[in-house]
Amino acid sequence: MDQELITIGELAARTRLSHKALRLYGDRGLLAPAHVDPRTGFRRYGPDQVERARHIALLRAAGMSLDRIAVLLDAQGAERARLLDAHERQQESAHAARRAAVRYARHVLTGGGPPVRGIAERDVPEQKVLFTQGHVTAAGLPGFLGEATELLFGHLRRAGAGLSGPVFAVYRGLVGEDSDGPVEVCAPTRDAVEPAGRAGVRIEPAHREAYLAVRKGQEGHPAMTAAHDAVGAWLAGHGHVRSGSAREVYYPNWATARPDDHVADVACPFRPAPPAAAVSGPAGS
Structure with a gap:
């Protein structure tokens, strides 16, 4: 032998x-x-x-x-072909995302700032959320978001509970090629749920937030990064103070939407800038 x-x-x-x-x-x-x-x-x-x-x-x-x-x-036969086709689509998507990242980097590094058009404000009430957290880089983010959402939905189903609002992800730290968050995925609910395994329960405090709507055709890490930058620039330009971590809110039509459909918001809680101090007149006036 x-x-x-x-x-x-x-x-x-x-x-x-x-x-x-x-x-x-x-x-x-x-x-x-x-x-x-x-x-x-x-x-x-x-x-x-x-x-x-x-x-x-x-x-x-x-x-x-x-x-x-x-x-x-x-794998065998047709399954091998299916897996190769899926990998090709993923590679094409990643290549398109990198091209978008280069275009955005060129815009910023040649003197352009993040566009701040379309930023709006809203009040978000206090809400109970089922959540799970993980450390993940940009490459692993889409997979983590899908896995975390399925975990939370499974927990809600077993508890006989439902959603009271859209799922959202809170970015507790930077997610990039070399930075891994952490990221917290949250599912709001008004029903009784208990923490178990990787899922916890907490109260998300009421807050005011600035947000920018994102269309389906804008999905991908570079586009979302640009949206986060735009919200941050808007807050700084208005003198507002961040009061919480940046987040992304995902609407139920994400998987079936057309390119121009509104599917998500990039948002950040803030405290409004204090009013400008009254200007005093000349002494003795």
């Missing part, structure tokens, strides 16, 4: 993958060695694993994560 197996060096030579990459794929269960010498730890691979290693390298070059590669390689 040993004569049919090849060393990690031979596998590296045939696939142009480094020893480090091959060990990583083995440790992640993607390319487990056919045999590991219990005394020396030397890894040996079967001839059929050369093709699998090449497939992994091909998918990594296409930007696919190791977790997704594991799922795809275990």
Whole structure:
């Protein structure tokens, strides 16, 4: 049997993958060695694993994560094609988002400020919310928002409770390529619910907030970043003081909306600027 197996060096030579990459794929269960010498730890691979290693390298070059590669390689036929199509759509969406980010960066870095048109104000009453929190970067944000929302909806269903308003996400810290929040996803409810597992319950205080409506065609991290910047610039320009964390409010039509439909608001609670002090007249007047 040993004569049919090849060393990690031979596998590296045939696939142009480094020893480090091959060990990583083995440790992640993607390319487990056919045999590991219990005394020396030397890894040996079967001839059929050369093709699998090449497939992994091909998918990594296409930007696919190791977790997704594991799922795809275990799939068959039409399911493999479906997974590849989904990855292509995600890559195209990410590329479009990066182009939008570059355009916005160019606008800001060449002297343009965030547009502040369309900012409105509203009063938000006190409300009870079921919430869950996580640390997530920009790349993982869409997945986290979907997962967190499903978790909260499941909790509400089990409790026989319903929503009393749109779901919203509170950004307790910056979310970016290198910053991971945290982000708190909240589901308002007037019904009786108890904390359990990753879901907590708290009271969101009443506040006044500035907000900017977002259309479906504006979704994506760069567009939302621009909206957050615009709300912040509007607050600063009016002398208002932030009284809470910035947030995004998501309306139920998000998944089915047309590009021009209003699907979300970017908002920030604030305390109005104090009135300007009265100007005193000349002494003795």
